[in-house]
Amino acid sequence: MLADFQVAAEAVGTSVKRFTTIAEAVSYVQGLAGGDPVSASYLTPEIREAFHGTVFATPDEYADTRLCVSFARAGIAATGSILLDLSDPKERSATALPLIHAVFLKASTIVADLYDLQNLIAEGLSSSGTAYLSLTTGPSRTADIERVLTIGVHGPKELHVLVLEGE
Amino acid sequence: MGKEIINEKIHDTFLRRALKNFAAAYPVARAKAFDGVDFETLRSRISEAKQSGLKELPDLVSRFKSRAEQTGAKVYVCSTPEEANRTILNIIQSKGADFLVKSKAMTSEEIELNPYLEKNGIRCLETDLGEWIIQLAGERPSHMVMPAIHKNKEEVAELFTKETGHDCPPDIPFLVQTARETLRSGFLAGQVGMSGANVAMADTGTIGIITNEGNGRLVTTLPDTHIALIGVEKIVPSLKEALDVINILPKNATGQKITSYVSFIKGPTGDGRELHIVLLDNGRLKLAADPDFSEALKCVKCGACANVCPIYEIVGGHVFGHIYVGGIGLVLTPFFHGFDKAEEILKLCIGCKKCNELCASKIDIMGLIVDLRDKIRKPIGQKFMFGTMMKNRKLFHATLRALYLAQKPFQSEGGRIRHLPLILNRETANRSLPPIAEKPFRDLVLESYSKLEDRSTKREKVLFYSGCLADFVYPEMCMDTKKSLEKLGYEVIFPQKQTCCGIPARYSGEMDVARDMARINTDVLLEEEADYIATICPTCTMSLKHDFPKLLEKEPEYHKKAVKLAGKVFNFSELAARKIGESGIVNKEATETVTYHDACHLKRGCGVYEEPRKVLKELVGVDIAEMTDCDKCCGFGGSYSIKYPEISQEVLKNKLENIKLTGTDMVAVDCPGCKLQIEGGLEAAGIGIKVEHSATLVARRLNK
Numbered sequence: 042m043l044a045d046f047q048v049a050a051e052a053v054g055t056s057v058k059r060f061t062t063i064a065e066a067v068s069y070v071q072g073l074a075g076g077d078p079v080s081a082s083y084l085t086p087e088i089r090e091a092f093h094g095t096v097f098a099t100p101d102e103y104a105d106t107r108l109c110v111s112f113a114r115a116g117i118a119a120t121g122s123i124l125l126d127l128s129d130p131k132e133r134s135a136t137a138l139p140l141i142h143a144v145f146l147k148a149s150t151i152v153a154d155l156y157d158l159q160n161l162i163a164e165g166l167s168s169s170g171t172a173y174l175s176l177t178t179g180p181s182r183t184a185d186i187e188r189v190l191t192i193g194v195h196g197p198k199e200l201h202v203l204v205l206e207g208e
Numbered sequence: 209m210g211k212e213i214i215n216e217k218i219h220d221t222f223l224r225r226a227l228k229n230f231a232a233a234y235p236v237a238r239a240k241a242f243d244g245v246d247f248e249t250l251r252s253r254i255s256e257a258k259q260s261g262l263k264e265l266p267d268l269v270s271r272f273k274s275r276a277e278q279t280g281a282k283v284y285v286c287s288t289p290e291e292a293n294r295t296i297l298n299i300i301q302s303k304g305a306d307f308l309v310k311s312k313a314m315t316s317e318e319i320e321l322n323p324y325l326e327k328n329g330i331r332c333l334e335t336d337l338g339e340w341i342i343q344l345a346g347e348r349p350s351h352m353v354m355p356a357i358h359k360n361k362e363e364v365a366e367l368f369t370k371e372t373g374h375d376c377p378p379d380i381p382f383l384v385q386t387a388r389e390t391l392r393s394g395f396l397a398g399q400v401g402m403s404g405a406n407v408a409m410a411d412t413g414t415i416g417i418i419t420n421e422g423n424g425r426l427v428t429t430l431p432d433t434h435i436a437l438i439g440v441e442k443i444v445p446s447l448k449e450a451l452d453v454i455n456i457l458p459k460n461a462t463g464q465k466i467t468s469y470v471s472f473i474k475g476p477t478g479d480g481r482e483l484h485i486v487l488l489d490n491g492r493l494k495l496a497a498d499p500d501f502s503e504a505l506k507c508v509k510c511g512a513c514a515n516v517c518p519i520y521e522i523v524g525g526h527v528f529g530h531i532y533v534g535g536i537g538l539v540l541t542p543f544f545h546g547f548d549k550a551e552e553i554l555k556l557c558i559g560c561k562k563c564n565e566l567c568a569s570k571i572d573i574m575g576l577i578v579d580l581r582d583k584i585r586k587p588i589g590q591k592f593m594f595g596t597m598m599k600n601r602k603l604f605h606a607t608l609r610a611l612y613l614a615q616k617p618f619q620s621e622g623g624r625i626r627h628l629p630l631i632l633n634r635e636t637a638n639r640s641l642p643p644i645a646e647k648p649f650r651d652l653v654l655e656s657y658s659k660l661e662d663r664s665t666k667r668e669k670v671l672f673y674s675g676c677l678a679d680f681v682y683p684e685m686c687m688d689t690k691k692s693l694e695k696l697g698y699e700v701i702f703p704q705k706q707t708c709c710g711i712p713a714r715y716s717g718e719m720d721v722a723r724d725m726a727r728i729n730t731d732v733l734l735e736e737e738a739d740y741i742a743t744i745c746p747t748c749t750m751s752l753k754h755d756f757p758k759l760l761e762k763e764p765e766y767h768k769k770a771v772k773l774a775g776k777v778f779n780f781s782e783l784a785a786r787k788i789g790e791s792g793i794v795n796k797e798a799t800e801t802v803t804y805h806d807a808c809h810l811k812r813g814c815g816v817y818e819e820p821r822k823v824l825k826e827l828v829g830v831d832i833a834e835m836t837d838c839d840k841c842c843g844f845g846g847s848y849s850i851k852y853p854e855i856s857q858e859v860l861k862n863k864l865e866n867i868k869l870t871g872t873d874m875v876a877v878d879c880p881g882c883k884l885q886i887e888g889g890l891e892a893a894g895i896g897i898k899v900e901h902s903a904t905l906v907a908r909r910l911n912k
Binding site for chain 2: 129170178189191196
């Protein structure tokens with residue numbers, strides 16, 4: 042499943058890196074951030090904990106940060122997609138505005154195809170409250186000028202998926 | 209359609225190159241995207257779900273509305289574009305806003321929202337790159353998914369230079385970066401954001417948005433107020449059906465397995481935020497209840513019908529469509545924008561059915577276009593031509609005989625017609641024409657008594673339905689058919705009272721005449737008991753086999769007869785293929801190579817494409833060098849090549865290029881129309897490649 046995910050994700054320009062520990066993955070992301078403040082969307086407490094010492098940006102600063110981090114609820118092997126729960130508008134802006142988006146994904150949550158996520162998505166949508174779920178596949182792209190594929194129009198120009206294999 | 213604009217598009221070299229490159233790249237990308245996915249199963253499921261949804265559309269609308277309202281969204285059902293425009297204006301004004309930041313919504317184009325809002329002091333900013341280019345140029349989209357496919361980078365650079373005040377070179381990454389930087393301030397300053405939706409789910413009141421650029425997420429996130437403008441037909445019962453739409457749409461639209469972003473939005477997420485859902489009717493609820501045309505609303509707006517249309521490839525979406533373009537655009541225009549807007553564009557379809565083959569929701573797009581022609585104004589004189597002349601077989605055939613004499617002055621050496629006088633000469637510009645024969649097959653057959661060699665076994669009886677073109681222009685092709693079938697062991701009879709199958713009338717919107725022709729031929733062909741009806745013109749085959757029962761649907765007695773007839777109708781190649789393997793008629797090693805052109809109405813009209821190849825390989829004994837786009841239209845389309853010779857000839861040029869690339873010196877076809885078109889094109893271009901009907905090749909082989 043993970044191997045398929047990696048092939049499909051890389052085919053659309055996603056960088057996929059595999060880690061056995063959260064600490065290694067976080068350290069890789071910190072390298073990408075290069076010391077700049079980071080926009081953070083939802084992260085599990087363990088991952089957030091591992092970021093100690095990293096400066097997180099305030100929502101007003103999201104538009105000017107280079108890197109954002111988030112945690113995926115699941116991945117799809119067939120398309121290399123990740124499912125994010127972005128029901129909080131601030132967490133949504135955090136992943137939409139910066140240039141680089143780094144997502145933590147537990148290998149165990151990768152499913153074969155879109156239909157295998159039906160229950161998880163339905164669950165997210167059936168709760169009494171409001172919801173905003175997003176499937177993200179690769180960086181922002183366009184082919185609107187002469188059909189030439191160009192990466193990074195309005196959303197992030199880079200998508201990094203940090204697969205946590207040991208968790 | 210104005211000839212001027214057609215010619216302008218034909219001579220727009222950038223547009224032509226862009227569309228041609230896309231037409232070549234699309235099938236490759238699409239096939240890759242569907243790898244491992246069963247397209248037919250998927251689209252059948254979508255088609256069924258959508259069709260049953262249409263039956264209960266008012267109910268789906270009210271279910272969606274009440275669920276969405278429970279999430280805190282405000283929902284408005286607007287029956288007209290005016291009402292939708294007014295509603296949207298009121299929402300914006302209620303927020304004290306004067307700036308709307310938009311992601312792509314075809315519905316917004318449909319109701320011409322931007323001009324309305326601008327007139328009322330609201331600035332609109334399109335943020336989808338293609339839409340922004342179009343907005344800056346003051347044009348309308350020429351493709352549903354790639355709105356600015358007709359614009360080259362130089363034009364875009366000029367528009368961006370003017371808009372930003374900085375010098376923008378025609379460098380695509382630079383231009384995309386310019387859009388990113390320029391539009392970013394728009395997202396941040398936008399007071400109200402607007403989107404469309406690709407799907408809406410009634411059970412949870414959720415909307416689904418599919419985008420690549422990421423602007424959809426920004427306009428639904430940064431401004432506190434989000435307006436979604438959605439056609440009511442986008443509502444499906446639940447997530448299950450929505451996932452099918454999300455699965456098929458990007459694959460069919462752009463050949464992507466999935467787009468960069470798929471967002472499921474349920475209610476106004478976050479404190480102080482508002483979600484206004486404007487559901488657009490604009491004729492949809494009425495259309496959903498229409499017994500003949502409701503299936504048009506199954507459309508998921510993937511644009512595949514334009515992607516594969518040979519006419520769209522030549523003229524683009526500013527000619528081939530109104531606001532919605534491509535095949536389905538032709539169908540939806542009369543219902544959304546009125547018949548006056550649709551009259552001209554409905555005639556532009558050549559009837560090749562390529563769109564049907566790829567439609568994500570299995571709509572009979574081409575059939576709907578033809579049926580809609582019945583509802584538009586007809587040219588003066590057409591009623592006489594079809595109503596009086598074609599219905600009267602003797603008068604019709606006498607006219608064709610008279611034409612034999614009338615054409616004499618224009619025939620050149622060898623009998624072909626290379627120049628027609630004055631206004632008619634457009635017709636022969638890039639295509640020479642075969643003359644009408646001195647004696648049609650219907651006369652020749654009376655003179656030729658063929659003695660059947662073997663009467664010891666009972667032969668299956670075949671009634672030969674030749675079609676008018678073969679009868680009057682290619683009598684020798686008919687003779688070859690008769691001889692081949694006899695050699696293969698059939699008994700062949702030509703019923704003299706057969707007449708035109710009615711397709712020219714039907715395609716010109718004269719449905720009553722088409723019905724008359726269906727009744728006449730049904731009677732004639734059932735008069736004599738026979739095992740099969742053999743045809744050599746795929747359009748006739750399709751007409752007899754599929755159209756007659758449909759045309760006579762409402763007349764129980766005739767319908768029964770038409771169904772009986774349909775069961776006996778086969779194309780020549782099907783009947784010939786059945787006899788392969790019987791003693792004495794299997795060929796040995798192939799010594800020659802030909803290329804094969806699939807007639808649109810044989811492949812997609814009748815589903816026959818294996819048998820012709822089997823006949824060529826195993827009966828005629830030739831190898832086949834397949835050409836690129838072997839099943840793409842040759843541009844004939846019957847009277848289409850006379851109504852739109854400019855377009856027809858451009859479609860033909862593509863076909864000739866592909867033929868030449870095979871390096872063979874023979875094109876085999878199973879259609880007299882394709883032969884006329886391709887042979888005429890090759891002859892006029894001085895290319896020494898022959899075009900023969902399979903029946904002729906079989907006859908030659910069996911006579912050896």
